[in-house]
Structures are given as structure tokens and as C-alpha cells.
Amino acid sequence: MTCRNAMRLVFGFSTALVLASPLPLAAQDSPGPMFSTPASRSTTGAPILIDPNADGNGQIIDSVGGKTQTRPAGTSDKAQKPAQAQPSMTGAAAEQFKQWALQCVELGKEPARCQISGSTLSGDGKQxxxxxxxxxxxxxxxxxMQMAVPLGVALKDGVKINVAGGYEAAMALSRCTPQGCLVEGAVEPALVEAMKAKAAATVTVATPEGKAIPITLSLSGFSDAYTALLGRHADAKKASSN
Incomplete structure (x- = not known):
């Protein structure tokens, strides 16, 4: 996959970006997938936060590879607006900051929109x-923030995040797609500061049987990636005001 095609997948309502990451992602010690759902359904991808036509959860999100689509719960075909032509998109290769990456896309004449992403692989590196x-x-x-965890988790238990003692919180799962279940919402400044200062975060989910599953997310490079995101955002604001 070329960088250009990867960018089109990511910013064209897809969730497959992280699979094209140029550097190895942090991996769990487990030998393989932690949940029993098929790999084709339980593999999570990079959530998309920059849809220019939606500020909520109502957008249609492509599955891995862009072959199928899923709508958030509570919507129907009749409730969906007619499809609109996608704006022309151009993008550059992701900027890598150790285990975190900055991706940006230009949507026609609009200022570039950017996001940063970090990921964890299973121990066998396949998921x-x-x-x-x-x-x-x-x-x-x-x-x-959007955080995707595998399908098969206990939804009512949500997700718990602990940033090496610097920040701890329980977060509700808002919805699930074929790629995983999502935590979505505004980011607390305290979470960002903890992620900038610590080396790793532990995200804990639970199986339907009640077993807690901790997943380690490397924060190596997060501080620099976040600084770069702020810089790109400032540049976009300046460009839009001209």
C-alpha cells in the first residue's frame, strides 16, 4: 500500500491506518488474540476524528479495507442523509514519533486536519x-479522543485507564463497529499531562465472564506527537484566518 493510498483509507471514513504504520507497534506478551471473536471482526483500526461533515457519532464508518459499512446503533437507512460527494483529499506520509504517529490530510481548500494515534499489537504481531x-x-x-478495544468485551464494565499512577479513570464504551468497541469524548487536560510525563498507560477491559484484561499502551513519543499536533492546529487556524 502506498502512503497516498493509506491516507485515503484513513481519512475516507476508514479504520485501517494503523496497519500501515512505518514502525513496529508495542506488543502484548500474550501469544495471540485475547478474545474469541474472529480476527476479521475483532481487529481494531485507527479511529477517525476529523470527518469534516460530522461532529458526533452519526457518520458511517467503513470497515477494514473499506469494503463494508456500519452505522451507529439507533440509526436506520431512512434516517441517513443522501450520500454527498467526498471532497478531494491530498495527504503526506505520517510523521512518526517513536510509538506515536501524526497524520494529516488536506480537504480541498480547507486547512489540513490532523490526528495523532498510538496502538498496541497482540504478542504474535497479527492483531x-x-x-x-x-x-x-x-x-x-x-x-x-477515540479509543478502540476489541469486540467481545463486557460493555457494561466499560474501560479503565491508568497512566502509571498519574491519571486514573473509568470510561464508558459509546458504541461498537466491526473493528472494535469505542470510547469517545473530550480529553481531560489531566490525562494529556499524565500521558506526556509517563512511559506507558494500562487500559483494562473485562470479558463477559468478568476476567480483567490489561492492555499496555506505550506512550513513547506521545509528548512530541502532541506538541506537533498543537503546532499543526495553530498553523491551520492561521491559514483559515488569512
Whole structure:
């Protein structure tokens, strides 16, 4: 896959970006997938936060490879707006900051939109089991997060995140797609500061049987990636005001 094609997949409502990452991703010690759902359904991909036409959860999201689509729960074919032509997109290769990457795309004449992503692979390196992505919301004022965990987790238990004692919180799962179940929402400044200062975070999910499954997310390079995201956002604001 070329860098250009990878960018089209990512920013064209796809979730397969992390599979094209130029550097090895952090891996769990487990020998393989932690959940029993088929790999074709349980493999998570990089969540997309920068859809220029939506500021919520109503957009259609392509599955891995862009072959199928899934709608958030509670929507129907009749409720969906007629499909609109996608704006022309051009993008550059992702900037790598150790285990985190910055990806940007230019949508026609609009300023570039960017996100940063970090991921974790299963021990055998065949499955992405966790993805966290951060990006500015379309209003340009707040940073939003999407975190994808594998299908097969206990939804009512949500997700617990612990950033090496620097930040700890329980987060609800908002919805599931064929690529995984998602935590979505605004990012607390305390979480960002902890991620900048610590080496790793532990994201814990639970199986339906109640077994806690900790997943380690490397934060190596996060601080530099976040600084780069802020810089790109400032550049975009300046460009839009000219």
C-alpha cells in the first residue's frame, strides 16, 4: 500500500491506518488474540476524528479495507442523509514519533486536519488490540479522543485507564463497529499531562465472564506527537484566518 493510498483509507471514513504504520507497534506478551471473536471482526483500526461533515457519532464508518459499512446503533437507512460527494483529499506520509504517529490530510481548500494515534499489537504481531487517537474537534477548541478495544468485551464494565499512577479513570464504551468497541469524548487536560510525563498507560477491559484484561499502551513519543499536533492546529487556524 502506498502512503497516498493509506491516507485515503484513513481519512475516507476508514479504520485501517494503523496497519500501515512505518514502525513496529508495542506488543502484548500474550501469544495471540485475547478474545474469541474472529480476527476479521475483532481487529481494531485507527479511529477517525476529523470527518469534516460530522461532529458526533452519526457518520458511517467503513470497515477494514473499506469494503463494508456500519452505522451507529439507533440509526436506520431512512434516517441517513443522501450520500454527498467526498471532497478531494491530498495527504503526506505520517510523521512518526517513536510509538506515536501524526497524520494529516488536506480537504480541498480547507486547512489540513490532523490526528495523532498510538496502538498496541497482540504478542504474535497479527492483531491490533488497542488504538487511541486524539484530534481537535471541528470547532477547533477542544481535543477529542477515540479509543478502540476489541469486540467481545463486557460493555457494561466499560474501560479503565491508568497512566502509571498519574491519571486514573473509568470510561464508558459509546458504541461498537466491526473493528472494535469505542470510547469517545473530550480529553481531560489531566490525562494529556499524565500521558506526556509517563512511559506507558494500562487500559483494562473485562470479558463477559468478568476476567480483567490489561492492555499496555506505550506512550513513547506521545509528548512530541502532541506538541506537533498543537503546532499543526495553530498553523491551520492561521491559514483559515488569512
Amino acid at each position: 491490533v488490540i488497542l488504538v487511541m487517537s486524539l484530534a481537535f474537534r471541528p470547532d477547533g477548541k477542544t481535543v477529542a
